[in-house]
Amino acid sequence: MTAPGRMPSPGSLAADIARFRADFDAEPDLADLGTAARRVLAAAAALFYRNGAPATSVRDIARAAGLTPGAMYHHFSSRDELLYRLVRHGHDRLDAVIRHSVGSAGNSPDAALRAFVHAYVLGHLERPQLAQVVRREYLHLAHDDYAEIVVRRRAVRDRLSGILRAGARSGTFALIGGRHGPTRQAVMVLDMCSRTSEWFDPSGSTPAGTLADQYVAAALRLVGAVQQDPAGDVSAGDRPPG
Amino acid sequence: MTAPGRMPSPGSLAADIARFRADFDAEPDLADLGTAARRVLAAAAALFYRNGAPATSVRDIARAAGLTPGAMYHHFSSRDELLYRLVRHGHDRLDAVIRHSVGSAGNSPDAALRAFVHAYVLGHLERPQLAQVVRREYLHLAHDDYAEIVVRRRAVRDRLSGILRAGARSGTFALIGGRHGPTRQAVMVLDMCSRTSEWFDPSGSTPAGTLADQYVAAALRLVGAVQQDPAGDVSAGDRPPG
DNA sequence: GTTAAAACTGAACGATCGTTTATAGCCACC
DNA sequence: GGTGGCTATAAACGATCGTTCAGTTTTAAC
Numbered sequence: 001m002t003a004p005g006r007m008p009s010p011g012s013l014a015a016d017i018a019r020f021r022a023d024f025d026a027e028p029d030l031a032d033l034g035t036a037a038r039r040v041l042a043a044a045a046a047l048f049y050r051n052g053a054p055a056t057s058v059r060d061i062a063r064a065a066g067l068t069p070g071a072m073y074h075h076f077s078s079r080d081e082l083l084y085r086l087v088r089h090g091h092d093r094l095d096a097v098i099r100h101s102v103g104s105a106g107n108s109p110d111a112a113l114r115a116f117v118h119a120y121v122l123g124h125l126e127r128p129q130l131a132q133v134v135r136r137e138y139l140h141l142a143h144d145d146y147a148e149i150v151v152r153r154r155a156v157r158d159r160l161s162g163i164l165r166a167g168a169r170s171g172t173f174a175l176i177g178g179r180h181g182p183t184r185q186a187v188m189v190l191d192m193c194s195r196t197s198e199w200f201d202p203s204g205s206t207p208a209g210t211l212a213d214q215y216v217a218a219a220l221r222l223v224g225a226v227q228q229d230p231a232g233d234v235s236a237g238d239r240p241p242g
Numbered sequence: 243m244t245a246p247g248r249m250p251s252p253g254s255l256a257a258d259i260a261r262f263r264a265d266f267d268a269e270p271d272l273a274d275l276g277t278a279a280r281r282v283l284a285a286a287a288a289l290f291y292r293n294g295a296p297a298t299s300v301r302d303i304a305r306a307a308g309l310t311p312g313a314m315y316h317h318f319s320s321r322d323e324l325l326y327r328l329v330r331h332g333h334d335r336l337d338a339v340i341r342h343s344v345g346s347a348g349n350s351p352d353a354a355l356r357a358f359v360h361a362y363v364l365g366h367l368e369r370p371q372l373a374q375v376v377r378r379e380y381l382h383l384a385h386d387d388y389a390e391i392v393v394r395r396r397a398v399r400d401r402l403s404g405i406l407r408a409g410a411r412s413g414t415f416a417l418i419g420g421r422h423g424p425t426r427q428a429v430m431v432l433d434m435c436s437r438t439s440e441w442f443d444p445s446g447s448t449p450a451g452t453l454a455d456q457y458v459a460a461a462l463r464l465v466g467a468v469q470q471d472p473a474g475d476v477s478a479g480d481r482p483p484g
Numbered sequence: 485g486t487t488a489a490a491a492c493t494g495a496a497c498g499a500t501c502g503t504t505t506a507t508a509g510c511c512a513c514c
Numbered sequence: 515g516g517t518g519g520c521t522a523t524a525a526a527c528g529a530t531c532g533t534t535c536a537g538t539t540t541t542a543a544c
Contacts, residue, residue, distance in 0.1 A: 036521080052382060054296035058502060070504080071522050079502070139378070140294060176459050180448065187441070188434050188460055195433040206422065217418050218430055221463045278491080300532060312534080313492045321532070 016046035016129065017064060023127060029092050037075040040065045044082040049129045053083050053137040083137060084145040090127075090134035091152050097123040098156070102163075109167030110225060116160055117193060117219045118212045124197040125208035131197035161186035164223055174224030189219045258288035258371065259306060265369060271334050272327075279317040282307045286324040291371045295325050295379040325379060326387040332369075332376035333394050339365040340398070344405075351409030352467060358402055359435060359461045360454045366439040367450035373439035403428035406465055416466030431461045 020042035024030050030038060043064035047056040058079050062069045076082050101119030105111045124131040138149050161182040167173035168181060175181030193215050200211065262284035266272050272280060285306035289298040300321050304311045318324050343361030347353045366373040380391050403424040409415035410423060417423030435457050442453065 052296060054294060055382070057500075059500085067521090068523055069502085070524080073503070074521060136378075136381070140297070176456050176463075184456065185460070187437070188457075191437040192430045192434040195429070199429070214418050214426065215430075218427070218464055221418075221466065222460055224463065299530075301530085309491090310493055311532085312494075315533070316491060 013046055013050065013064065016049065017042050019129070020045045023130070024089075027089065027093070030089060034075070036067075040067070040072055040075055041082060041085060045086050045130065045133055048083065048086065048133045048137055053133075053140045080142045080145070084141060086130075087134050087138045087141060087145075087149055090130050091149065093127070093130075094120070094123045095152075095156070098159070102159075109163055109170060109172045110220075112163045113160075113167065113173075113219060113223065113225075114216050116163060117189060117216045120190070121193045121196055121212040121215045122208055124194060125200050125202075125211060128197040128200050128202065131194070135194060135197065157183070157186050157190060160189060167223065167225075172226060174226070176222075176224070185223050188222055192218065192222075255288055255292065255306065258291065259284050261371070262287040265372070266331075269331065269335070272331060276317070278309075282309075282314055282317055283324060283327060287328055287372065287375055290325065290328065290375050290379055295375075295382045322384045322387070326383060328372075329376050329380045329383060329387075329391055332372050333391065335369070335372075336362070336365045337394075337398070340401070344401075351405055351412060351414045352462075354405045355402075355409065355415075355461060355465065355467075356458050358405060359431060359458045362432070363435050363438055363454040363457045364450055366436060367442050367444075367453060370439040370442050370444070373436070377436060377439065399425070399428050399432060402431060409465065409467075414468060416468070418464075418466070427465050430464055434460065434464075 021039060024033075024038045024042055024045075025035075030041070033041065040061065044056070044061045047060055047064060051060075058069050058072060061079075061082070062072050065072070076085070098116060098119045101115040102112055105115035138146070138153075141149060164173060164175060164185055165182040168175045175185050177184035196211065196215070200208070202208070263281060266275075266280045266284055266287075267277075272283070275283065282303065286298070286303045289302055289306060293302075300311050300314060303321075303324070304314050307314070318327070339361045340358060343357040344354055347357035380388070380395075383391060406415060406417060406427055407424040410417045417427050419426035438453065438457070442450070444450070
């Protein structure tokens with residue numbers, strides 16, 4: 001591959017790195033890294049986001065982080081570890097957001113689904129670049145790391161399918177897919193929601209919260225929720241035209 | 243990257259190449275290539291599918307196709323062209339399937355949506371490996387090729403959003419998303435459906451046609467279709483239990 | 485049987501890859 | 515003012531990368 005093929009991203013690489021640095025400096029689960037290591041990780045994140053992990057060299061990362069390739073190996077044992085730490089952090093963050101949201105919601109399947117989807121979408125939209133790196137690049141993890149992340153992704157799916165199964169049993173939801181309904185519809189919801197990070201524009205006209213509400217409404221429809229309160233209405237947060 | 247990180251795929255590389263070869267030999271829009279070139283393209287497809295395009299070298303492709311690296315350049319001008327031909331073919335195929343299906347459906351938005359979604363899902367499930375290569379690797383196209391493919395993908399989205407807009411106007415659909423409803427819900431449907439190629443197992447218990455029916459039913463729910471005939475029922479093709 | 489085009493080989497080009505190593509500055513601490 | 519322990523550097527390792535090219539074999543037409 002002679003050159004990365006991605007569309008030229010808006011904004012500069014330096015701006016992306018600065019954004020990742022600010023995010024990472026505030027994350028408790030990255031506190032064990034030290035400032036230099038976090039700077040390297042932020043540079044890697046920005047380059048992975050722009051060019052993809054396989055097209056990003058150690059020398060690219062080191063240059064963007066302001067040190068030599070050799071120095072990078074004082075903070076990380078390999079380039080693969082950089083990708084692993086990034087993807088793992090992304091999953092840690094999303095898991096925490098979901099756990100917090102669903103945990104503080106009511107016990108009904110309806111409330112749990114609303115909380116789950118809202119948190120899941122917002123979790124993607126608050127850090128769209130990190131979400132994109134995780135979503136695209138986890139396929140390029142080393143074998144063991146890949147297996148570990150697949151397990152974690154399946155756990156997220158199973159958490160949602162559990163909500164759907166409970167709702168189907170209680171008559172709150174009418175699932176499509178028969179015996180496989182809970183899993184199949186969980187996959188539908190997750191696939192639909194996770195892709196938002198790829199096209200969402202934080203400076204666009206639709207706020208992230210509005211979009212999350214719309215996806216909640218869409219998920220409720222998908223699973224055949226029997227009744228929806230105004231938060232799931234068809235206008236879903238957009239002001240009426242005119 | 244020391245090694246590709248993908249999960250070991252079931253079946254052998256040779257089997258994947260043979261499958262791609264059989265598919266490509268039957269495709270009219272690849273008839274200009276000659277048997278040797280199609281063999282190279284099939285080898286590239288199988289390797290891109292297994293390891294990702296950036297992790298696949300020209301030497302890997304040549305070895306899998308049974309010739310030397312130099313010989314490959316008699317059939318294709320560069321490695322990038324291989325990826326471009328593959329992605330373009332995938333889009334040609336899907337466009338044809340959709341055009342045929344929607345064209346022979348009724349004029350109502352409801353019938354058009356059913357035809358579109360059914361063809362779109364089946365198009366992914368009939369060639370799941372090709373669909374995955376297109377979906378994952380088009381990001382790594384060279385700049386101009388990437389821009390061209392993005393335009394084509396947007397055209398598919400616009401075709402669907404046009405159906406949704408017509409349905410909303412006629413009162414057949416009740417869209418979520420206000421002013422952006424048609425586009426937003428088209429994206430929801432496409433994202434949900436295109437991911438099926440990643441997990442579908444042709445030897446599994448659910449036939450592709452059944453799955454397509456379920457996604458049609460899901461899409462109808464998503465866009466708030468006012469009434470659904472039995473083909474869109476909640477059991478959607480699965481036999482009742484017991 | 486001659487000829488011209490097409491297909492292919494094997495070797496090589498310069499560049500870049502991930503990683504290692506030997507060495508030097510730096511800083512806190514006794 | 516030594517003395518470790520970090521952190522960083524510059525240089526180098528062998529390997530592999532995409533691509534080119536001169537020359538050889540195969541193929542097909544007349």
